[in-house]
Amino acid sequence: MDANERLFYKIEDFLDGKLPPGEAAAFEREVAADPSLAEQVKLHRFEREGMDYLVEEDLIRKLKAWETHPPEEKPPKKNNGLKWGLGLLAAIVAAAFFFLYPGPDPDSGAPADTAPQEEQPGSLPSQGEGPVAGAENRFSLPSPGQPKTELQALSHSSYVFPDNLGQGLRSGGGENGSPLAAGRRALASGQAGQAILEFRDIGPGQSPAEYELAEEYLAHAYYLAGQYDNAARIFRSIAGQSALLTRERAQWFLLLSLVPEYGRNKAEVDALLGEMMAPGHNFSAEAQKLKGRLEELREQVD
Incomplete structure (x- = not known):
C-alpha cells in the first residue's frame, strides 16, 4: 500500500471516528496546519455527504411516488411444478437428517437450561457491562x-x-x-x-x-x-x-x-x-x- 492509499484510509477512518483519541487529535492538528490536507479531508466529507444526499433524495422521490400511485398487488402465480420440487427437496432433507444426525448421547447429563434471562424493564447496564443492544444506533438520535x-x-x-x-x-x-x-x-x-x-x-x-x-x-x-x-x-x-x-x-x-x-x-x-x-x-x-x-x-x- 503506497502513501496515498494509506492517507486515503486514514482520512476515511478519521471521518468515521475510528482513529484512537490521541491519533485523531494529532491528525486534526495536521489538518489545521496543512491547507492541502485540509482540502483533501473536505473533499472526502463532501463526497460522503453528497452520496448520502443522493440516497435520501432517491428515497424521498420513491416515497412520494408510492403515495400518489401505490404499487398494485399482483396475485401470486400458481406453479405446481415448483410446489412439487419444494416438497421433494423437503423430503430428501428430512431423510438425510434422520439417517445422518446422531441421537443424543445417553451418557450425557440433562441439557443445560438455555432460557434467556429476563431483564428488568427500564434497566441500564452498569459501566462494567457490555453496551445495550443497538445503543450505538440509538445514540446518534x-x-x-x-x-x-x-x-x-x-x-x-x-x-x-x-x-x-x-x-x-x-x-x-x-x-x-x-x-x-x-x-x-x-x-x-x-x-x-x-x-x-x-x-x-x-x-x-x-x-x-x-x-x-x-x-x-x-x-x-x-x-x-x-x-x-x-x-x-x-x-x-x-x-x-x-x-x-x-x-x-x-x-x-x-x-x-x-x-x-x-x-x-x-x-x-x-x-x-x-x-x-x-x-x-x-x-x-x-x-x-x-x-x-x-x-x-x-x-x-x-
Whole structure:
C-alpha cells in the first residue's frame, strides 16, 4: 500500500471516528496546519455527504411516488411444478437428517437450561457491562424537545447531533470503561438532565481527550435540555481554542444555541453567519440556509 492509499484510509477512518483519541487529535492538528490536507479531508466529507444526499433524495422521490400511485398487488402465480420440487427437496432433507444426525448421547447429563434471562424493564447496564443492544444506533438520535417559539423551532429543525462525536474513543471496546459512558447512556435514553450531571462531574483530571469530549457532550446536553445560554457558553469556548474541524463544528452549534434568543443575540448571530458563509467553511451551506430562514421569519414579523 503506497502513501496515498494509506492517507486515503486514514482520512476515511478519521471521518468515521475510528482513529484512537490521541491519533485523531494529532491528525486534526495536521489538518489545521496543512491547507492541502485540509482540502483533501473536505473533499472526502463532501463526497460522503453528497452520496448520502443522493440516497435520501432517491428515497424521498420513491416515497412520494408510492403515495400518489401505490404499487398494485399482483396475485401470486400458481406453479405446481415448483410446489412439487419444494416438497421433494423437503423430503430428501428430512431423510438425510434422520439417517445422518446422531441421537443424543445417553451418557450425557440433562441439557443445560438455555432460557434467556429476563431483564428488568427500564434497566441500564452498569459501566462494567457490555453496551445495550443497538445503543450505538440509538445514540446518534437525541433531539431537542418540543419548541415553544418559532425561533426555537427554527433552531431545532437545523440541529442534528454529530453522530461521529467521540467514535474514536468508543472503538476498540473501551466505551464502558470510559468516564463518558454514563453520560452517553443518559443522552441515548433522552435524559438530558441526567447527562448534564454526569458530564459536569468529569474534570480536567481525566485525560485531555476525555475532558474535551466531556465538555462538548455537556454543551449538547444543555442544548437538548433547553438551556441555550449554558450551551452557547461552552460552544463559544470550544470554538475559540480548538483545531479547525472542531472549531467550525462548535461555531455551528453555537449559532443554533444563540438563535432561540435571536433578539438578544442578534449581533453575535449576524457576525457568526458572516464568518461561516465564507467559501471553504465546513458549515457554509447550513449557515446560508439558516440566514435565509431567519430573514423569512423577520419578514413575517414585520
